[in-house]
Amino acid sequence: MGIECLVLGAGQEVGKSCVVVTINGKRIMFDCGMHMGYLDHRRYPEFSLIPNSQDFSDSISCIIITHFHLDHVGALPYFTEVCGYSGPIFMTYPTKALAPLMLEDYRKVMVDRRGEEEQFSSEHIVRCLKKVTAVDLKQTVQVDKDIQICAYYAGHVLGAAMFYVKVGNSAVVYTGDYNMTPDRHLGAAQIDRLQLDLVITESTYATTYRDSKYVREREFLKVVHKCVAGGGKVLIPTFALGRAQELCMLLHDYWERMNLQVPIYFSAGLTIQANMYYKILINWTSQKVKDTHATRNAFDFKNVISFDRSLINAPGPCVLFATPGMISGGFSLEVFRHWAPYEENLVTLPGYCVAGTIGHKLMSAKIPTQIQLDEDVQIDVRCQIHQLSFSPHTDAKGIMDLVKFLSPKHVILVHGEKPKMATLKEKIESELGIQCRYPANNETVCIPSTHHVKAGASDAFLQSCLCPNFKFFKTDFERGSDLDDDFPQGDECCSTVQPGEEGR
Amino acid sequence: MVQMGDNLVVGCHCTADVKDCMLKVESLKYAEEACYNGILIIKAFSSGLEIGSCNWSITSPKGSIGYISSSVFSPVVAMSFNYKAFQRSDVILCSDFSSCNAPDKYDDDNNCSDPPGDDFSSSSDGDVNAEESAMLLSSDEYLEEMEKLDFICSCSMDSIKAGGSVLIPIGRLGIILQLLERFALALASEDMKVPIFVVSSVAEELMAFTNIIPEWLCNQLQDRLFSGQPLFTHMEMLKDGRLFLFPALHSLKLLKIWQEPCIVFCPHWSLRLGPVIHLLRRWSKDKNSLLVMEEGVDASLALLPFKPMEMKVIQCSFLSGMQLQKSHRLLKILQPKHVLFPEVLKQDDGPSETSFPFSYYSENKTLHIPYAKEDSELDIEIELACRLQYMTLKQKDMNVSRLKGELVVERGSYRLSLGNDKLMSSQTGPVLYFGKIDLNGFLMELQKKGMKFTVDEVKGDRGSHKAYLVHVLEPGEALIELREAQTLISTADENLASLISQAVCGVLDCI
């Protein structure tokens, strides 16, 4: 029996992550995501390809969700409440707390704004999340008598985790999305050295080597400062969770350092609520944020005020965080209409915008320009545009470092673009000598698994085998970064022992 | 967890020592594996007694030990007792003494008699224990604890209404947190504005800390996180001035805002240390004021210096471990191979109907418990196992094989792998002969090779066997001396020597 990987999503693409792995007869689903680019059946993974798909609870031993992004958790309520899966589901505490916010937000957008028939209801989301078992990092969970799982810190977003799964003697790590360098509020991914048959890793930036993030943060602060100093208003359209908190911390620290009095506003109640979650879940942030929590919780943004519609045309400079991120509608669009015509104002854009959104149009626009909202409404855009370029994903070096550190027997790449994945595959095979595949959606890949024969060993046998010259070495893995001074690394570590010499 | 009675600690060691010591402590999550020397896996599991309190398990390739201390099945704040982690341990060391300190008070709580036909011996799986588990986890305990808290709360309200203050020198964090919530609710419903003070050098840290550790709390409190509420209301109470934290009574700020009646939480439960002394002196003559103590303290003795006491006193016992019946029921579910009880339990009626062997341990005495199995577990990689070429020993009913591989000690298990040297060398290594030469078999081998010989037995002083001497006559002359542990071939003929040597090998096992 080998390890069978059925890629139901994020195969040679980014979107609807879902990989079904069968190890020694046990079937585990990693992530249950939704594709944000499609509205038809393609938005969900093709669940019918799972063997014995008339009874998912019987055919799947457990579901593991790596983080709260919709392309990783978006299809879960549909799978549990509509497709009828009733088995165990695991995710970290923050993911269990934050995923329902994301799901509910998405559901509202789909139903309320687009008038679409709903795929799942609020009730579905609540019932689905009730079935979830929350896990802590490094907590070993015995799912049944054969399956053991363990979560490791992945950076990326609050609560993101890589998951180690062991069935019998075979073991797999599924990374989900991860970041190998710490950012303003999260630490870098961290995992033990493990004996692995397979690593399934994301490869969003399979061929990108990024420069210092510090430079790009400085750039962002500079344009914001310049704008408010000139009396302008800054609109930061953002997702409610993750990026909003990161940018807000960045600005908040800067405001304190520079002693700025310009107000910073948060638009939606959702974001204020999200900040409360971040405050409770501060143990999941970076070491620096944790260390200071007793004196001041870093998510206690004391300069941040909640925004009121009447303030849109109030005089004077300000900074406003508003959802949604790509200015596809909602409050960020409403504010944009008012602020875009003035050249002293500034609008920041996220690193990636879906085609069809205002954000996407602005990315390629030459200012001044005009943007058509609908048949009758057209906006003059004279404000400055700044595109953010920091991403919470690891770059190619990070992927290579992780694969090298874990040294599995096989690697499967998901969550990336095909040509770039091909390049990375070559690199992994030639530089690390590890077999690597990047299957397309709905493709199955088989790799051999490890099997052991159980035996009893007498004390005399073990003693004569074991050389007394043990070597101890640190197995924890962390990569240094350009922000080393800013972000002291975690100090947890775990040691393993191997006989120094070959026993015989 | 840091106890509110931190003053005690400071009295014995200097703060620097405590800090220095803590630097050497490695912290673990519940169920996180800590590996010692590659071979021992050490894990902590929630015990339910307090936030962060735990029971421990140690697993090695030869067996496992569980150490179960005072544990609570359904606590009001801490994460509940994870007893399932101890299923099928080889040895369980019970050190929950709560049942011997206080005789079982809650007998009627166990009115659920043994379930009919509980027959664990024949059943292999844990599911059959569902009924027993349900009984362990029954909400009775939880509700009873809540009732006690409600009682304290209503007595406190009565005192306050009568113009008295409430003094609570209880050191248990879980109880303090629950009482804070209750007081907030009760005061609000009576529309009373009475300040609550927590006076302790660690109060501030503790309150900030408790709000960021959902992973360590009971399900009821975790659900607050998942439904978007703060874990505890005390953060809100701090913000809107219902709750005040001070490191000491003499803080200037405290004196400024001090007002009576009020509610004060402060150390120490012994009534001999900390702010409680001052406040007791202040309120002991006030018949409207209330002192809430935990049971276990000898009240008459503790209150002696404050006599005469006009103040009301409630003593309340909170769950601090398993009741005897529950612990027996638990062990039935866990099915350990051996259980160790403290000797103090000997006089109780003991686990008489148990199916497992048990013994009693006592202070300063080492107990030896034999391993459940002689051998350690060893995993042999299938690639290596396939290459093993077994042969059957001639003299024992046993198969043996030569192997070359790598023994890896990792994460609490032994593993034999091919290692880097992928080539098996069973043929290349020197052949090893071993065993005892059986005379008749050997003589037959010689005969087969066409030899003629005579045999003499050499005897020792008392007629004991010493050796056989085989004189080979044909095809050449040779003398073979067969001793217990040595065979000596003497001949001038090389060919003959080699022939005899072959015959010797023929009756030996070789690998």
Ligand SMILES: [Zn+2]
């Ligand atoms: Zn993501």
